[in-house]
Amino acid sequence: MEESVIEQPAPTPAQGEEEHPSLALANSAMTLPGGHALDLLGTPAQTNHWLTQRGLAPVDAGMREMCAAQLRSLREQIRSLFAARAEGVPALPAAVTAINDAMTRVPTAPLLRWDDKTGPYRTAPHPTTAIVDLALATLAADAADLLTSPDAERLTACGSPPCNRFLLRHGRRHWCSTRCGDRARAARAYARRSKGA
Template sequence: MEESVTEQPAPPPAHGEEEHPSLALANTAIAVPGGRTFDLLGTPAQANHWLTQRGLAPADAGMREMCAAQLRSLREQVRSLFAARADGVPALPAAVTAINDAMTRVPTAPLLRWDDKTGPYRTAPHPTTAIVDLALATLAADAADLLTSPDAERLTACGSPPCNRFLLRHGRRQWCSTRCGDRARAARAYARRSKAD
């Protein structure tokens, strides 16, 4: 069983995260050596902080567990699509449906309501729900844009196990961070020394 770790600092952004918030979302559940993971969206406060850092929610959005769970669920669907694209295999239809649902859930205008006493009026849905739905739609649209752009050819998984992050390949670089690159080079050097013995 994997142990969840939250106190470890997050690695630096992988190449492409600055331009594609969906790539940053996919990389919020981080596997570390020793079979452990840490989740940058593990609590409602962490999810709110992550969205705030990307300009997708105000600091006082009042994120609840249901909202954080929706964000984590979208993350898993985005990860599934990125893995399928990077591996050159068909995507799971449920992942495609989840992305499309997130993009179409947000009303483009305040909705018409009708009060029996005061009559018709227009209003936005519950503020926190609207914030989360808009953030989910923005992240889903970015994932769709990335998957259908020329950048999709550069989408890859980090080449340093057990890391589970994605990046946009830049030159020959196949690691999400210097730490992962160093770990991969050390593993190759160890394998060469072991063969020579």
């Protein structure tokens, strides 16, 4: 029996997610108002759907829980690095190692194979594990590129609690979405009114 993707309301992408899939990965688990959590990688089917939407896996990749768990683990390491960069604190060495490990798991060129009848040829493997390894390497490389680019100066956490998403700040905007910005402005207005009362 094939697992179906449960349709969840897709949040508006945070500023920078379109250019940086690693930012979209970091934001694939979020805390919503009222303490509700949303995990776009909660199941293998959801993970496959998320990867397919970004061109990182075919629709029929057949993700298993182990593959989804690897992606969720990389997400937490990337979130740790983004938080360290945004807060200006040292990164956890384990997070840096996880990114480097993910980037080096995939050969950068097709490997040499030898068929007894036709001779040598080059090819890249494509079983599900190779698809996941390639996706992990792509996302890790994007995170490394973002963290070492001039855009890293704009990397920040959403300024509207309880939201835990990251974004690339544009001007003075410190919110991942209009909804979070409205919530932060309403909270400030309420605080001003309460102080004056």
